[in-house]
Amino acid sequence: MPKISERGVAMPASPIRKLTPFADKAKEDGKKIYHLNIGQPDIETPETMLNALKNIDFKVWAYTPSEGTASYRNKLTEYYNKLNYNIDPENILVTNGGSEAITIAMQACMNPGDEIIIPEPFYANYNGFACSADVVVKPIISSIETGFALPAISEFEKLITSKTKAIAICNPNNPTGYLYSKQELTALKDLCLKHDLYLLSDEAYREFCYDGREFISPMHLPGLEQNVIVLDTVSKRYSACGARIGCLITKNKELYGTALKFAQARLSPSLEGQIAGEAAVDTPDSYFQAVSKEYTARRDMLVNGLNAIPGIYCPNPGGAFYVVAQLPIDNADKFCQWMLEDFSFQNQTVMMAPATGFYSTPGAGTNEVRLAYVLNQQDLKSALICLEKALTIYPGNTGQ
Structure with a gap:
């Protein structure tokens, strides 16, 4: 069989999308997933x-x-x-x-x-x-x-x-x-x-x-x-x-x-x-003002909600629509997969991006996740409840 290129072997898979098969399986099983893993806003296009x-x-x-x-x-x-x-x-x-x-x-x-x-x-x-x-x-x-x-x-x-x-x-x-x-x-x-x-x-x-x-x-x-x-x-x-x-x-x-x-x-x-x-380019300023107001409210809800959960630390970002939070977990990749495969609260769970995929330094970000506040505030509130419930039963919780 012909070999693929060395560049092809070296090319990294997207850490943002690598958990997609587990999310697909969770959906097949009837779970509702709050997608905080990817920067796909639910804001309407102008x-x-x-x-x-x-x-x-x-x-x-x-x-x-x-x-x-x-x-x-x-x-x-x-x-x-x-x-x-x-x-x-x-x-x-x-x-x-x-x-x-x-x-x-x-x-x-x-x-x-x-x-x-x-x-x-x-x-x-x-x-x-x-x-x-x-x-x-x-x-x-x-x-x-x-x-x-x-x-x-x-x-x-x-x-x-x-x-x-x-x-x-x-x-x-x-x-x-x-x-x-x-x-x-x-x-x-x-x-x-x-x-x-x-x-x-x-x-x-x-x-x-x-x-x-x-x-x-x-x-x-x-x-x-x-x-x-x-x-x-x-x-x-x-x-x-x-x-x-x-x-x-x-x-x-x-x-x-x-x-x-x-x-x-x-x-x-x-x-x-x-x-x-x-x-x-002719989109009115009112569009951006409304979007900024909405994202500010979402950010505040997510950051305050995360920091209220025991063991979590999340800095308050000045821009974009992401946060990186430190969780009381042993391994972010393992935890994010566990959330999709093994956890459910009221038939709901949360999809996040392990922060390890955003570092090149080996071992960095192992207890961090990226969350995108691209969902409406009610969904963010529900996602926070799921996350808090998950951490109380996650076998690799380092804060217990």
Whole structure:
């Protein structure tokens, strides 16, 4: 039998989706599952996007330019310049989701064997993107005790070698919800300039900042223009995960030209996705205000509810719609599977993502889980009751 590739063997499976077979079996057995394991919001997609799809009237479903349609990139420029990014349409490369933006960025910036430093816990698929690009992830651990704040710059310095080519951040962060401050980003700017590194900024959750906190992008930091690559998507902003439209933004012309070659190799992003994305830019501010209010209420319910359960500690995140909580358990992977296979309260259970999948450091996150507050408040309340009941009977409870 022919062997599969070494890259295929090395490619990690998604830790977010690996428990799906157990969830499917639980549903077959009649259990109701509260899905807190994945960032699929139940917030309705804006009518502007849906109406644009309903009103499509093209006669030929044609290729689009590899960089995206001029119409969509012009509209995106309006959106980003309202945020003071000061860009032109020529700085925007439209991609098939944020995932492709990240993959193309890694391929365009780095040679095989080059290293990228990423604060962990981090979005699990960064490992997969790096594997596809033959790039080595160098994790730098952040601590739940500090709410997952950016590690000290001195710790970054320890990891930098001749192979280091970039640093990547997700702000606000998936999976922790941490919102990086201007002070932290300025420190990263100085580090990137000192060592001539790219700074990849995943901004999928830009719109979700709470308690009056300000979102700061590396695009706002003067002097870093040639180093910054913004990675974005319509998936979370407009609750349009199935649209699969994202973008890569850079003012570095050489880098843009290189990224475009990878985009040409995959031909083009989807026409209908760009039509919907273009319409989405006109989504009224009232939509985001209502969504922010709802997510703030969900966050408060989940964080307060978790911290009220004996043995649980959960920092209060400043953005996104995730929390990472520390539980009194022996093993998060084991516990999350047990919740689906062996536990039921009133024929209900909870699906969570073991935090181990968001770390690269062996042994890290073994008693932590990520929960996404993407369900309505009543469902979150029911999920919290299930979790508390489960911990009282879980054989691996370390707090009993």
